[in-house]
Amino acid sequence: MGLAWLLGSGCSTKPEQKTETELSAGTAILTADPLPPRREVVAHAHALVAEAERESSASSNEKRLVAAKLFERAFRLYGEGEDGEAAANSYLRAAGENPSDDVSCDSRVRAVLLKAEVQRKPTLIVDEVDRISKGHDAGGNGMCMKQFAPLVEKAKLLRDNTPSEVGLAHVTGVEAWPGADASRLVIAASRAVPYSVRDGIDGERKYVEIEIEGATLDRIPPLLQVGGVVSHVTVGFERGALRIRAYLPGQGFRRAFHLPEPFRIVLDIARQLPGKHAPRSVSRIALDAGHGWSDPGAIGPSGVREKDVTLDIVHRLAPILAKSGIGVVLTRDGDETVSLEERTGRVNSSQADLFVSIHCNASEKAESHGVETYVLDRDRDVVASRVAARENGASVAATREVGTILANLKLDGESKHATHFADLLQRSVLTSMRLGAVNVRDGGVKQAGFYVLVGARMPSVLFETSYISNPEEESRLASPDFRQRIADGIANAIRAYKEGR
Template sequence: MDTARGWLASGPFPARPVAIAGAQAVALEAQKDQASARGVELHTLAARVMERVYRDGGRSQDGKEAIDLYRAAAVRLEEPPSCDAAIVGARLTGEVAGDPEQAYAELYRVDRRLEGKPAPACRDRVQGELLHLALFRPAPAVLDAIDQALAAAGVAPLGDAGAAKVALPTEDNRLERIEKWVGPEGARVVLFLRRPAPFRVGDDVAASGKPRTYVDVEGLAGDAKAELATVGIVTRIRAEPQARGTRVSLELDGKAYRKVFHLVEPYRIVVDVARKPPATGRSVSRIVLDPGHGGNDPGATSPAGVYEKDVTLSIAHKVAPVLSKEGISVVLTRDDDRYVTLEERTARANAASADLFVSIHCNAAEGHARHGIETYVLDTSTGDMEQRLAARENATSAAATAELSSILASMRIADQSQRSRHFADLLQRAAVAAVRPAHPGVVDGGVKNAGFYVLVGARMPGVLFEASYISNTDEGALLATDDYRGRLADGIVNAIRAYKEGR
């Protein structure tokens, strides 16, 4: 910690890799006591280091890491250091995006969080910043999405703040179903609700003496208990009515780490538990390949009628045996033509304690002109094309995909994000290099950011690989050939080798 403080106080400031490693070390220390004053101090310190890295090098990814760290520090808004972090982070959000509307949206989110809190000084500062940016106020639909996300998580009250009103949960809101994927080392439990509702997360000890994680969902109707026994890290799932709603509890077979977040369209609350915290090393002994789409979801279709689901499975089948021969355990989220939900794909990767998660897809765009190979990492997308692509892969509206920004802000792990970006760079270079000898005109679309649901909650570095544009007449024809699929598979294998070797 003193080393990082010294860099900022008197210098000299180190090279980018050293500074990033230092910031990650500080951030990991902050996570041990995230909501304390010390956690705020350390997250702010890590954020300031990453902001300096961004200003020295001009890389937007570094700026986004700084923004996420400032958000992590903004957990005690009634105290000046946390309020400072929220405001600086909001300003940096607009600067990195080159869009003052995004700074306004971030400040608006902070202002809504401050409602009802004994923090008049902080709220006056935030509202002063909003007044300064009044000309850049986003559309009401954007502010409405922020209200919806905060209210659903129980972070801020619902009401009219100049955007469209958000309806309060009503008595006919119900828990539609519970889906689970439970293994010995990890589990994912998904609660599907009829509509959004505020919820609160807690931990206690069950009557059996076992640890338990619970989610209290307000305004959720139900008059009967439901109980389900399972085998693995989660031994029992119970739903029971309470005075103000319903409690869903997960009884565990021992101590575990948990993460809870919500997704929309349909609205669901996702509970991830794991025996171990997210890994921070670079060992690669097990990977998960995720062939996109499948079953009644064909994905995109080429002008000649080739289905994306068939191309992605073929590429995965070419990658898996090569890696297996090299001693790497390979898990496929699907091994044939079947439908697998987005939640289950990530859940299988977590349950397998994988070291890498590679989701394989084919890109598509309106018309047939766009072409090239692209690789994506999980992040808030600012580009219209990236938002539409994420909405297509998520099978949601663009507004729902945009809401991921506030969800991801509370879930980012700096080290994991950096490793995802590093692997994405390796994969992008390896794939283009594998294809160009036979197809020199292939376009290198680069590494991009977007909010793909399939990557949300993954406890290991993960990327989404868009092999080529199946909507393009030429690339759609190439994707139908065994040779082109084989070259793309070679690129994935070579990238995994490079990552494993520490390159």
């Protein structure tokens, strides 16, 4: 505030000229790309507000409006709540006590929207509309009803659907996993937001844009360098919506979908359409040891942890494949946290030909047992969707929602290969386990919506080695010999698939 006061009144030798300069400088910043540092933008806005208060001439409202827009741009980019409040107050002042035309009504609407957003209170919008419709606004003429009416439904929806977390959603992160042939971009939000995807061109540069309405930004840098299929990503507000653009230096095919709980939008961009590579060319395998670090996965009755079993199996499997001349990519090599969407992101950018995610099954029923292999598809039975929900760390309802998403992704070519590989894997591991003369139940090949497999560009399966919740199977999973049998069985299946069986 002190700085703004100085700027607003510090130089008074030629007030007229100064005024003109301040307004034109402010107007120039409104369209500046990139936006200057926050401090500078906010200082100009405060200076304009101070001038407007002093003069109270015809041009004061114009200055208040430019100031409001400057505060709003600063708020959009830098996310400081006080800038949002200052923008709302400037819009209110620009609208005046008695809004009498479309411009002042628009300012009034913007003020209320911003206040609701900054204070995370959508009820403010509902209240304002109620006031205006009852003729209780400042002018008492219901003048701005036309501008407010379209907001009512949205505001009520927002109010009714967000009992615990009121207000606009926050985009909390934008992350990218780069690759020469495929890159993945993940946008995380505090809760579900409507979004749309479109292709665009900016001069010579092609981009894919994700547009998100009704969301704010949590301190996310406006530019993210990526490299590969996506050169860079820009994040910013334009025409009232948050726009995240992935710039493509060359050709790129896109697939976008979302994963619920927590909500994130995933944008996969690849040089080629999936399934275009030669069938059965298997030179590299991606192995995914389920869970890790703070996420132990399922824990058996005597304390065996899924994350340790899966990592040990992967560490036994990798050298067998290497000896067969097959390259291996691991999504994790130690006890670390890797998100589900990051796993597929890493696998896609590694150009692997097959993706095997390894897990241990669990059930509330201690007697549940057996070996199951899953491919990605819409859930066909309740048990499958429960297993998927557990692995997704999300509700059954959210997992089912992914089923609908999958139906729109058109994975036909990949899923045929995946089902074939899943059959080989299931048979091969059962054979290997049974060589140890243990009685193992064949749970078969099933389908469900596993987040970790969604968007993978190669045939992908999720293997549930056994039920860690079953005391007998838990003790087997704890034995190095049994884990070796599982690794051998998976390796045999991969070789069989490679040989075209």
